Amino acid sequence: MSLLQSFRNLSPKARIGIGLGLLAWGAVGLQLSDGAEERYFKPTEEDRAALRQIAPRITTVDRNSGVQEATTPESPRSSAS
Numbered sequence: 001m002s003l004l005q006s007f008r009n010l011s012p013k014a015r016i017g018i019g020l021g022l023l024a025w026g027a028v029g030l031q032l033s034d035g036a037e038e039r040y041f042k043p044t045e046e047d048r049a050a051l052r053q054i055a056p057r058i059t060t061v062d063r064n065s066g067v068q069e070a071t072t073p074e075s076p077r078s079s080a081s
Helices: 002-006 012-040 046-053
Strands: none
Touching: none
């Protein structure tokens, strides 16, 4: 018998209880995960320096550098008669 089949065979009150329990477990996990991340996984300066060394460097290049701006003729507008 599959897990889903076993769940469906439970009484409606038991299914509601299990569902609410899973929702509560998720809510507690969301509340505690930020604090645990700050406490246990706070990066050090060494970690940041190592990350800066392996991170790709992006250099921006101006598209029009060295090229004079060309003047464009005005677009034709509908003439008033």
